[in-house]
Amino acid sequence: MPHVSLFRLYSLRAVYLIIALGLALVVWPSVLHHAEPWGLSQGVVKCMLAAFSLLCVIGIRYPLQMLPVLMWELTWKTIWLLIVALPAWQSGTMDEATMGNLIECSVAIIIPLAMPWGYFYAHYIQKTGDRWRAATA
Numbered sequence: 001m002p003h004v005s006l007f008r009l010y011s012l013r014a015v016y017l018i019i020a021l022g023l024a025l026v027v028w029p030s031v032l033h034h035a036e037p038w039g040l041s042q043g044v045v046k047c048m049l050a051a052f053s054l055l056c057v058i059g060i061r062y063p064l065q066m067l068p069v070l071m072w073e074l075t076w077k078t079i080w081l082l083i084v085a086l087p088a089w090q091s092g093t094m095d096e097a098t099m100g101n102l103i104e105c106s107v108a109i110i111i112p113l114a115m116p117w118g119y120f121y122a123h124y125i126q127k128t129g130d131r132w133r134a135a136t137a
Helices: 006-026 028-032 040-061 067-091 096-114 117-126
Strands: none
Touching: 006 028, 006 040, 006 067, 006 096, 028 040, 040 067, 067 096, 067 117
């Protein structure tokens, strides 16, 4: 298993902290104090972001164990940028809401900068997966 430097661990912790604090300031006030019921999409998004912020708090203590949470964030934002924002930009149809989301998604650039790619590859790609059948005695 590749060694992960203390600098890289603190970089990951900083990413988790930035995400947790950002969502605590933006999402949690509306989760805790919303006057009217949310629509389906708005409720799903707010609750998923609240859960994500809590998982990022755990990531501050366990940065390597919570890497899949950061990969989920990086993956969905990359997909969104490629299949929603890029075509809208190329066709000249990007509206204000899409541009705002583009800016928010662009903050994810800090994730690949902090990611310990060698560790991620060894631990999540190369390592043998958990068994699928009962162990034989």
